[in-house]
Amino acid sequence: MYARKILPNLNCGLDLIGEVLYGKWKIRLLWFINEGHQRPSELQRKIPDATRRVLNIQLKELEDHELITKKIYPVVPPKVEYRLTEFGQTLIPVIAALGNWGDAHEEQLRGVIKRRFEKQS
Amino acid sequence: MYARKILPNLNCGLDLIGEVLYGKWKIRLLWFINEGHQRPSELQRKIPDATRRVLNIQLKELEDHELITKKIYPVVPPKVEYRLTEFGQTLIPVIAALGNWGDAHEEQLRGVIKRRFEKQS
DNA sequence: TCAAATAGGGATAAATTTATCCCCTATTGC
DNA sequence: GCAATAGGGGATAAATTTATCCCTATTTGA
Secondary structure, X not given: OOOOOOOOOXXXXXXXXXXXXXXXXXXXXXXXXXXXXXXXXXXXXXXXXOOXXXXXHHHHHHHHOOOEXXXXXXXXXXXXXXXXXXXXXXXXXXXXXXXXXXXXXHHHHHHHHHHHHHHHO | OOOOOOOOOOOOHHHHHHHHHOOOOHHHHHHHHHOOOOOHHXXXXXXXXXXXXXXXXXXXXXXXXXXXXXXXXXXXXXXXXXXEOHHHHOOHHHHHHHHHHHXXXXXXXXXXXHHHHHHHO
């Protein structure tokens, strides 16, 4: 992974959660793992827009942040399973709150996002 | 602002909320505006780590996404006030949920973030 | 007359994150 | 021997986001 040059400021709870949740696919990874899609190939199928490489990198970060665990079975072909830690599980309601807000305002959000996109192009 | 080349995928509520909330200072801006710090100079004082330039850019994005309004008073020296729209207000409980989770797990979070940081450097 | 306060923006550099490309391991079944 | 399956990683390019630097304008107060 890229090594940061500037250390982030961690003043408040918002900084802290941002630090572990920022990353294009992280929230979705947590969500799908929670739903029971534990193997890398499954996750890849659920998130086809991301390359395998990026998913691996973000999974590693989630693991470093102790939100998930990685279990490698010594079999061939290889088998790997990710699971939420207890700590990771506490994030699920928060992620649900984010998703619910997005769902509840879907129409309006699509509208404003679309308009802004057209303005700049 | 930078003009995106690749259009984001907006499949679900999580994508949609991500689109309006991503941005290093946006969440904090919404929070402080909600707390009554409505003028640019006040916001700058509350968020000294950000430059004025970046705050302006992110405020503009929040405005384009209809989460805040900007009122310019035709006086000298200039006076500007930002306020949450009704739509923006609906985000406050969600932001509170994020901040609360971060606060509740502050110690653990500082630990994992610190360790990961040391590993890579 | 000069500094401070208020609000703002263009151009460009630096940092950071994602994406692309290509390669590796080992076994099972043709 | 070759493809498929399952999981992974290095090197590098491209995209995107933030930061830096410097400039504009007006009025009040010292």
